[in-house]
Amino acid sequence: MRRRYKLKPRIDFQRIARAALLHGDTICRQWLPGGRLCGCEYTVKNPRRMDRQAGSFKINIASGLWCDFATGEGGRDFISLGAYLFSLSQKQAACNLADMIGVDAYE
Numbered sequence: 001m002r003r004r005y006k007l008k009p010r011i012d013f014q015r016i017a018r019a020a021l022l023h024g025d026t027i028c029r030q031w032l033p034g035g036r037l038c039g040c041e042y043t044v045k046n047p048r049r050m051d052r053q054a055g056s057f058k059i060n061i062a063s064g065l066w067c068d069f070a071t072g073e074g075g076r077d078f079i080s081l082g083a084y085l086f087s088l089s090q091k092q093a094a095c096n097l098a099d100m101i102g103v104d105a106y107e
Contacts, residue, residue: 009106013079016094017064019103020078024061027078027100031085037061046070047085 020027028035028042035044035054046057046068056070059081066081067074075081083093098105 011091011094011105012107013090013094016098016101016103016105017077017079019101020097021062021064023101024059024064024078027081027097028059028061030100031082032059 025037025042028037028044032042032044032047035042037043040060040062042059042061043054044057044059045051045054049068049071051057051070057066057068059066064077064081065074066084073084075084079090079094079097082088082097083090086093086096088096095105
């Protein structure tokens with residue numbers, strides 16, 4: 001007798017990351033209030049450390065790339081930004097972000 005295992009649906013990280021690019025400005029302003037947008041770069045104080053002034057923590061709202069130039073931490077999309085900001089796994093961050101922007105997280 002063969003056992004049947006129910007496979008869990010897989011998270012579609014790429015679709016979520018692409019969809020988030022359409023909402024980059026809104027995501028940044030909600031997650032990181034008080035920043036400023038100059039062109040496609042959102043600059044704000046890093047809430048994960050004692051940042052005295054904005055300048056070293058930047059998010060490119062068109063590409064999703066983000067970096068804290070003071071510490072060297074960074075990532076390639078809004079999923080990794082959410083994971084970093086809220087101390088979540090990539091999976092949790094992707095599901096939360098999908099929920100926030102109204103897309104199905106699963107394939």
